[in-house]
Amino acid sequence: MAATLKNADPSDSWQAHAFDTVKGGDYLADQDAVAILTQEAPDVVIDLEHMGVLFSRREDGRIAQRAFGGHSHNRTCYAADKTGHAILHELVNNLQRHNVTLYDEWYVMELIFEENQAKGVVAYRILDGAIEVFQAKAVMFATGGYGRVYNTTSNDYASCGDGLAMTVAAGLPVEDLEFVQFHPTGLYPVGMLISEAVRGEGAYLINAAGDRFMADYAPSRMELAPRDITSRAINYEVRAGRGINPKDGSAGGPVAYLDLRHMGRAKIMDRIPFCWEEAHVHLGIDAAVTPIPIRPTVHYSMGGIPVNVDGRVRRSATGLTDGFFSAGETACVSVHGANRLGSNSLLECVVYGKRTGFAMANYVEGRSLPDVDADRYIKAAETQLQSVLDNPGTYRVNDIRQAYQDCMTEHCGIFRTQEIMEAGLIKLKEIQIQAERVKLDDRSRTWNSELVEALELRSLMRVGEIILTSALNRRESRGSHFREDCPDRNDEKFLQHTIASYSPEAGVTINYMPVVINQFEPKERKY
Ligand SMILES: Cc1cc2nc3c(=O)[nH]c(=O)nc-3n(C[C@H](O)[C@H](O)[C@H](O)COP(=O)(O)OP(=O)(O)OC[C@H]3O[C@@H](n4cnc5c(N)ncnc54)[C@H](O)[C@@H]3O)c2cc1C
Numbered sequence: 001m002a003a004t005l006k007n008a009d010p011s012d013s014w015q016a017h018a019f020d021t022v023k024g025g026d027y028l029a030d031q032d033a034v035a036i037l038t039q040e041a042p043d044v045v046i047d048l049e050h051m052g053v054l055f056s057r058r059e060d061g062r063i064a065q066r067a068f069g070g071h072s073h074n075r076t077c078y079a080a081d082k083t084g085h086a087i088l089h090e091l092v093n094n095l096q097r098h099n100v101t102l103y104d105e106w107y108v109m110e111l112i113f114e115e116n117q118a119k120g121v122v123a124y125r126i127l128d129g130a131i132e133v134f135q136a137k138a139v140m141f142a143t144g145g146y147g148r149v150y151n152t153t154s155n156d157y158a159s160c161g162d163g164l165a166m167t168v169a170a171g172l173p174v175e176d177l178e179f180v181q182f183h184p185t186g187l188y189p190v191g192m193l194i195s196e197a198v199r200g201e202g203a204y205l206i207n208a209a210g211d212r213f214m215a216d217y218a219p220s221r222m223e224l225a226p227r228d229i230t231s232r233a234i235n236y237e238v239r240a241g242r243g244i245n246p247k248d249g250s251a252g253g254p255v256a257y258l259d260l261r262h263m264g265r266a267k268i269m270d271r272i273p274f275c276w277e278e279a280h281v282h283l284g285i286d287a288a289v290t291p292i293p294i295r296p297t298v299h300y301s302m303g304g305i306p307v308n309v310d311g312r313v314r315r316s317a318t319g320l321t322d323g324f325f326s327a328g329e330t331a332c333v334s335v336h337g338a339n340r341l342g343s344n345s346l347l348e349c350v351v352y353g354k355r356t357g358f359a360m361a362n363y364v365e366g367r368s369l370p371d372v373d374a375d376r377y378i379k380a381a382e383t384q385l386q387s388v389l390d391n392p393g394t395y396r397v398n399d400i401r402q403a404y405q406d407c408m409t410e411h412c413g414i415f416r417t418q419e420i421m422e423a424g425l426i427k428l429k430e431i432q433i434q435a436e437r438v439k440l441d442d443r444s445r446t447w448n449s450e451l452v453e454a455l456e457l458r459s460l461m462r463v464g465e466i467i468l469t470s471a472l473n474r475r476e477s478r479g480s481h482f483r484e485d486c487p488d489r490n491d492e493k494f495l496q497h498t499i500a501s502y503s504p505e506a507g508v509t510i511n512y513m514p515v516v517i518n519q520f521e522p523k524e525r526k527y
Pocket of ligand 1: 143343
């Protein structure tokens, strides 16, 4: 988690962190939001520490900080290589300490949004299929990313873009969905993450010839170049026949190696034990003596639900909604622009989660619960669920989802062209028609995970179509969005955020919104 605590590097500053973030995002980030992110960063790390998060320490007892991709100073605070885990545990402990009610294993199906105001959600209890309306003075979506739209991802199974799909279903727009981050080091073949911390601690990326090929792509940053550049570099090496066959190490295969051998076992076990364990458990590799086969994996969603710097969801480029808030990966305040730097996401979650919490507390002050016709919403949700359960169709959920994920991966991956994406959109529509004829094997209401997967499939499809349409409309290359048919950045036309809406009648509609540029003028991005 990045913050200019200056423990490792006294010459660091929030301005340097802001510049790295804006440059890393290929100048698409909103610079007012980035200034808040980087100025508030040191305080939220200390807040977390006071809540009980166990950060790794330096010899002198202060919080340790390591190098991370695209950051010009060593400013990433960490808990070995389990930082997110450490934060999550303490946050949950704190919720319990303050007697906050948690509804585990409920699936939210719909945002109740009337007269420009969020009034609650409709949710389904996975245990027994009960449907309930939760009325609320304010609603916040923190539903994470959409990695499951693709066939190889580091994300968990719930990252299906439900929050985004519910937002567009309520008639609201989403922002910059074409910017999909591929993390360079997904464990081959499963795609789970080998953290950038491994390269932060000194691991190399090598090709079939044993060369550290990043020297050809980002000589000043090498393995710690931003993720978009590093992921493309790996795929260029594979295309050029310098990839590796993981079975026998010969040339011409689909992976590169992440090489830790020179680091020594003691450092590996001290600083990045979890990554060593992942390679050991899943591939039977001892990374202290054998390099790890990796390839890029879908990791992070730069775009999301458009919000202002207080987490209020935007209705349009200029208008705000009432009572609807969002934070975390599903939100887009746009601090990451077209490509997020590693260790800036947990930071965004905490800085903007905190700001949004305060804004919600202010918003609900003195308000009463809005009126909601709960029966109407419950009946509509019941009808929807029953129609999925009763569908006499011919296709299995898994098969349709796999076909969809394969299509998105093939037609809207690291390298894109108009032709490939247009063909992808036609294929997606065909799969969407098949998805209307999905048949469930389990027709019960008791812990029916197949039913949940059928509901998630609807979100994946909506979000995938918006990603692809947004990418088709952006005829330039910027950050993670790389078009081989338009390889240059085009600031004149596309230094703008994509604002996409969806309706069953009109399909996906694309508009654009200006980027806030108040500190750093866009320049060529070189490392
Ligand atoms: C393996 C991995 C390692 C990472 N490491 C780092 C790192 O070192 N540093 C860094 O800065 N970032 C890192 N990231 C990114 C960062 O962890 C995420 O961006 C961040 O955790 C997102 O948090 P979130 O709370 O917004 O969403 P999530 O943590 O994804 O939580 C979303 C929650 O919403 C729930 N949900 C979704 N849909 C529904 C629904 N319909 N109904 C009910 N609940 C729903 C999900 O079940 C989940 O609990 C990493 C990401 C991954 C995957």
